[in-house]
Amino acid sequence: MPVAEGMPVIAIYVCAVIAVYAALRVILQRNTMRKLPFLNVMSFAVTGIIALLLPHPITIAAAAAYFVGSTLESNAIASTWAGGIKKDE
Amino acid sequence: MVACTALAFIGMAAAILERDPFDKLISLSVMIGGIFPFIVDRGYLDVVTATALIAPLSTIFILMVCRRQQA
Amino acid sequence: MMVAGYAPEFLIGLAILLIGTTAAAFPRPKNYLVQLINLEIPGWGLLLVLLSYDEALALLTFGAVSVLSTFIYVRVMQKKEGGISG
Numbered sequence: 001m002p003v004a005e006g007m008p009v010i011a012i013y014v015c016a017v018i019a020v021y022a023a024l025r026v027i028l029q030r031n032t033m034r035k036l037p038f039l040n041v042m043s044f045a046v047t048g049i050i051a052l053l054l055p056h057p058i059t060i061a062a063a064a065a066y067f068v069g070s071t072l073e074s075n076a077i078a079s080t081w082a083g084g085i086k087k088d089e
Numbered sequence: 090m091v092a093c094t095a096l097a098f099i100g101m102a103a104a105i106l107e108r109d110p111f112d113k114l115i116s117l118s119v120m121i122g123g124i125f126p127f128i129v130d131r132g133y134l135d136v137v138t139a140t141a142l143i144a145p146l147s148t149i150f151i152l153m154v155c156r157r158q159q160a
Numbered sequence: 161m162m163v164a165g166y167a168p169e170f171l172i173g174l175a176i177l178l179i180g181t182t183a184a185a186f187p188r189p190k191n192y193l194v195q196l197i198n199l200e201i202p203g204w205g206l207l208l209v210l211l212s213y214d215e216a217l218a219l220l221t222f223g224a225v226s227v228l229s230t231f232i233y234v235r236v237m238q239k240k241e242g243g244i245s246g
Contacts, residue, residue: 016092023096023119027103032111039115042096046122049093050129050137058134066125066141073118073145080152081111094172101176104201105183113197120176124204127169128219131211136219140207147200147227150234154193157241 012052019045036078043070090130096123110155114148166212173208180205192237196230 022042029035047070051063100120107113121144128137164171180201187194203226210218 019122020092020095020099023099023123026115026119027099032109032115035112035115039118042119042122046096046125049126053126053129054132054134056132056134058138059129062129062134062137062141065138069141069145070118070122073148076145076149076152077111077114077118080156083156090168094168097172097176101179101201105179105198108189110193110197113194117197117200120201121204124208127172127208128211131169131214133211133216133219136216136223139220140223143223143227147230150227150231151193151196151200154196154234154237157238 015048093126170212176205
């Protein structure tokens with residue numbers, strides 16, 4: 001449940017709209033290399049949702065952990081994709 | 090929450106329907122991003138922290154097989 | 161926010177578990193890699209079903225064991241691929 005104060009509700013709705021729009025762009029994009037920036041955009045939006053969802057001090061640690069993990073995963077996919085193409089030729 | 094549900098289902102459908110392994114992994118990442126706010130919503134912040142740090146290890150292990158099959 | 165007496169993550173996790181199990185049982189390009197990636201989907205669905213019962217230690221243990229079993233499958237697949245090609 002969002003925080004019932006007015007301003008965080010608007011912020012979390014903006015984050016949710018950005019996340020769904022980025023996910024749709026990721027799915028509808030054909031090129032694999034052009035998918036990865038939109039995956040990063042979706043990851044940032046989900047990090048915002050996690051940080052704004054609960055008014056608790058450890059929430060920022062969870063959001064930071066998700067941010068680090070998602071960025072690491074996306075960079076690993078990009079690195080392996082580029083290295084596979086270079087090794088193939 | 091409705092947006093996160095939509096995110097999880099969009100990612101699941103795309104992860105099943107894609108053909109290329111890298112596209113499947115990207116769609117799987119979308120689905121995981123839709124699932125994480127539900128764990129936060131129940132209040133398990135330590136579980137979220139641990140799971141977010143060890144979930145990319147699974148993807149990296151699969152990527153080792155991807156590179157081995159493409160080379 | 162309850163839907164028909166159940167928590168929403170229970171129903172979403174059940175749907176992801178059933179559809180993901182069907183996708184993992186019948187992979188479209190039939191090789192081990194696609195089956196392993198499809199096997200990740202019901203794992204996260206099962207995590208959502210486990211979330212609707214209040215057991216934090218079960219969630220932690222399930223996440224750790226899921227990554228460990230993925231690592232073991234990757235080792236088996238690499239050994240088998242190496243045995244075929246070399």
